[in-house]
Amino acid sequence: xxxxxxxxxxxxxxxxxxxxxxxxxxxxxxxxxxxxxxxxxxxxxxxxxxxxxxxxxxxxxxxxxxxxxxxxxxxxxxxxxxxxxxxxxxxxxxxxxxxxxxxxxxxxxxxxxxxxxxxxxxxxxxxxxxxxxxxxxx
Numbered sequence: 001x002x003x004x005x006x007x008x009x010x011x012x013x014x015x016x017x018x019x020x021x022x023x024x025x026x027x028x029x030x031x032x033x034x035x036x037x038x039x040x041x042x043x044x045x046x047x048x049x050x051x052x053x054x055x056x057x058x059x060x061x062x063x064x065x066x067x068x069x070x071x072x073x074x075x076x077x078x079x080x081x082x083x084x085x086x087x088x089x090x091x092x093x094x095x096x097x098x099x100x101x102x103x104x105x106x107x108x109x110x111x112x113x114x115x116x117x118x119x120x121x122x123x124x125x126x127x128x129x130x131x132x133x134x135x136x137x138x
Contacts, residue, residue, distance in 0.1 A: 106132040
């Protein structure tokens with residue numbers, strides 16, 4: 001990024017990165033344990049591919065069969081506990097705590113209106129919650 005704003009964002013992110021003193025450096029991992037649950041991965045055994053080559057095979061197959069990869073059956077176990085919505089994730093991971101989706105529900109005045117707010121790493125729940133509460137009033 002060569003723009004003034006781009007340099008500002010890069011500098012800001014760098015300052016945030018080096019502010020933390022409790023970081024743990026881990027060795028690089030291809031994440032193949034996560035790919036094992038991808039649609040179509042069971043039909044494509046590793047067959048001696050190194051991790052990078054195998055991910056390329058999986059990605060190519062996912063592109064060629066995008067309807068299978070991105071399609072899914074909607075969850076049937078939605079449950080609303082107060083303002084917390086929970087349901088089973090469409091993709092199983094190696095970690096059970098990641099297989100349950102938790103969502104905060106902010107009912108709108110107009111039952112025909114819905115907004116999905118996806119959190120991002122550098123905003124707190126308070127910021128997302130505030131945005132959702134404001135949208136609910138609109």
